Amino acid sequence: MRVAEAPTRAQLVQRAKDLAPVLKKHAEQSEQDRRLREETIEALADAGIFRMRVPARYGGYEADTRTLVDVAAELGRADGAAAWTASVYWIPTWMTCLFPEHVQEEVFSTPDVRICGTLSPSALAVPADGGVVVNGKWSFVSGALHSQWQEIVAVVQEADGPPQPIMALVPVSDLQIVDDWHTFGLRGTGSVSTVAQDLFVPQERVMPLGAVLQGQHASPLNADTPIYRAPLLPVASASSVGTALGLARAARDAFFERMPHRGITYTGYGRQAEAPLTHHQVAEAVLKTDQAEFHAHRLASLVDGKSETGSEWTLEERARARADMGAVCRLAKEAVTVLAGASGGSSVYSDAPMQRIARDIQAVNLHALMNPDTNSELYGRVLCGQEPDTLYL
Known part of the structure; x- marks a missing residue:
């Protein structure tokens, strides 16, 4: 070491x-x-x-x-x-x-x-001598093709108790790769599916998912390190939002790179930069990107601040972490949509960077954890004094 x-x-x-x-x-x-x-x-x-x-x-x-x-x-x-x-x-x-x-x-x-993973319990596990045996399939495993390990989630059925979700670490070489990543967005992520067939996992590489969601440790050396003592979902939320913010900035870069070289066809504007419509569009998009940055940094500040002090998370703070993540995704997509719409007919060609940016930010917003509507609903539910309807908080 x-x-x-x-x-x-x-x-x-x-x-x-x-x-x-x-x-x-x-x-x-x-x-x-x-x-x-x-x-x-x-x-x-x-x-x-x-x-x-x-x-x-x-x-x-x-x-x-x-x-x-x-x-x-x-x-x-x-x-x-x-x-x-x-x-x-x-x-x-x-x-x-x-x-x-x-x-x-x-x-x-x-x-x-490189460790890929998923939070979906789409596999079953049964107890075995010294560990568990897992069978199942996980989809949307981004980066699996370049990973050495995968974090998996499965449901284990004990003989004398209710089903319990577990998390485990397995070598990617022990899994089957299913090349099914045929998508319109985030295509380069290689988010294929992986399959376990009668895979034995030793108990030392198995943890209860409930403990992981709460940030509970089996690692004494990391337990007092600030970044390792936050709950999982706020950590995952803060880890994810930078991509959405970056895509909004990429759209701005792509738009302003092309703008000096084009007018607005079938109008009197020989230079797009002279059009009041363009002024409104770029101002709206840049302000939305600024708002996305605010929510991204507020989320990170919450996670880092709570981690540094080691203070308990309230239910509202957990829900707000997911809401901030959703807000970043929504605002970034709105910013990209404005600039993509202002890019004109020539931007429909597949080699235009704006095409890939628009597809990627749409794919981000469709991700179950990132979805703005789901996250806003969860936050509003907690703000209204209702119990959350998910463990992923």
Whole structure:
């Protein structure tokens, strides 16, 4: 084990900015391949992106969620698929840090290890001598094609009790890959399905999902480290929103890059920048992006502040974390929609960056955890004094 000198937030954000030429270069091919290019993965690894939630004793940076937001936003500005995949890796990497130390040592012994995962309990497990045997399938497993480990969720049926959801760590090599990622958006994430058939998982790599959702530890060494003592869903929320913010900024970049070279056809405006309509459109889009940034940073500040003090989370704070995440996604999509609509007929060609940006932000908003309407309803439900209708809070 070694302790690395962690780079600062500013240094990590600058590294993400410096990746832009590589990510942009390979973004279109990644979309066509339905998986990230190896060059993209290598660039992300070299920049330390996969170490951001790894404990310092394993060479990680133990970055807070504000850093995750700002780094993902820069990555998303260059390639939404690369940003999404990196963000997804951060979540199960953080979850791995709740496991006993000897499990962490096994996982983090691989340099720049990549851990994919899911929160959906779409598999069944039965107790076995020394562990459990799992059968099932998980979909939307972003980054699985480049991962060494997967965090899985299954429901175990004990002989003398009710079904209980569990979380486990398994080598990706023990799973079957189903190449079913044929989508309109976030195509480059390679979010394929994985399948377990009679897979034995030792008990040391199994934890109750309820404990994980509450941020409870089997890792004494991490228990007092601020970033590892928050509940899972606020952590996952803060880990995810940077991609949406980055896509809104990418749309702004793409629009202003083309604007000086085009007019508005069938009008008297030879230069789009002269049109009052354009002035309203860009102001609306930029203000929505600013609002998205506010919610992203408010969410990160909540998670980091509570983690630093170790204070208990209220039900309203948990619901607000998901609401802030949904607000970022909604506002970012609205900003992209405005700028895409202002980009004219020439933007319908498939090689126009705005096309991929618009598809990616729509796909983000359709994600079950990110969905703005679901998250707003949950927040309003709690604000009205009702009990939440989900454990994912």
